[in-house]
């Protein structure tokens with residue numbers, strides 16, 4: 558018996574649907590008004606005769622990709638132009654780059670809050686032309702820690718707006734209330750790091766206050782960390798995500814604690830790899846991003862400015878941390894039961910929007926995730942980390958957003974298939990890939 562679905566205006570027929578760890582053979586996906594109307598066995602649902610039909614026998618349909626850690630104010634190239642961060646319109650080409658790479662949801666975790674909120678509104682007002690944008694708004698950090706004294710130290714505007722500097726539990730709670738009630742932030746971003754002894758760090762009491770207040774609103778808390786001790790304190794305070802690579806001798810303990818608590822790890826390998834090669838950026842970009850358009854490549858002068866002794870020292874440190882993660886660290890976390898999400902830190906130097914997620918997927922595979930786990934990292938695990946499970950983001954489910962990729966090969970066998978979509982569908986609108 559067939560059930561008529563009059564609202565579907567796009568039908569993908571005979572595909573293998575990969576969602577939430579399942580493989581559903583010979584399925585039809587019916588799409589209408591930007592949402593998934595039905596996922597059914599072929600022939601079970603009669604579509605409207607006016608619906609456009611995409612024959613997809615032998616093809617694979619997966620959820621649109623999620624980059625769960627970006628900074629839309631950053632261009633991905635060296636150079637300091639405050640307007641790139643504060644003028645929301647400047648970021649539109651970067652959002653377009655995400656979509657062209659199959660990234661249909663991004664989470665912006667630190668930036669100029671008014672620009673963040675404006676970009677989110679612009680994207681929400683143009684579904685199907687820009688990816689979905691989730692924002693943290695103004696983050697929380699200890700006085701003089703990251704990003705106010707680091708990434709944004711060059712701009713008074715950014716340094717004072719990106720994060721609230723406090724270590725007072727009551728002030729931190731009040732700020733979370735402001736984020737939830739007034740700003741309608743999608744999640745809470747914090748920094749839990751003393752920058753190697755150069756700054757204070759959020760106390761355990763403040764960490765617990767932030768988490769308790771945020772969870773009361775159903776908001777996830779994501780913590781930028783540097784060391785194993787930062788990660789242990791953040792996890793025991795109840796944060797939902799650990800961002801970047803916590804370094805130190807107690808890393809096994811960190812992974813055990815994360816697995817116990819269900820904390821998601823986003824190692825941001827793409828930005829770590831870029832840092833590890835910041836002393837030789839041209840050779841790095843040629844190797845890591847051979848297909849990237851010339852407009853996203855840095856000019857010669859920018860490359861000269863970025864090199865030098867300081868870059869060499871930082872690069873050597875980043876290389877050690879990256880290789881420890883690629884050569885066993887990530888596999889150890891997975892073996893301990895830690896869930897891994899894909900996130901790039903795009904917007905930082907040599908971490909281009911959209912393209913760096915493709916690189917991240919390659920690096921996650923290289924670090925030992927199997928193909929299915931790489932797909933999960935960039936879809937439903939990332940959605941869970943961002944607190945979007947209920948909304949159907951990162952999954953292919955009835956009533957969920959019609960954000961899909963049609964692939965010519967099985968991404969469980971070949972991760973590169975995720976970077977070579979035959980068709981990208983965002984909020985029901987179809988796109989050619991980059």
Ligand SMILES: [Zn+2]
Pocket residue numbers: 626627628666667902
């Ligand atoms: Zn970041």
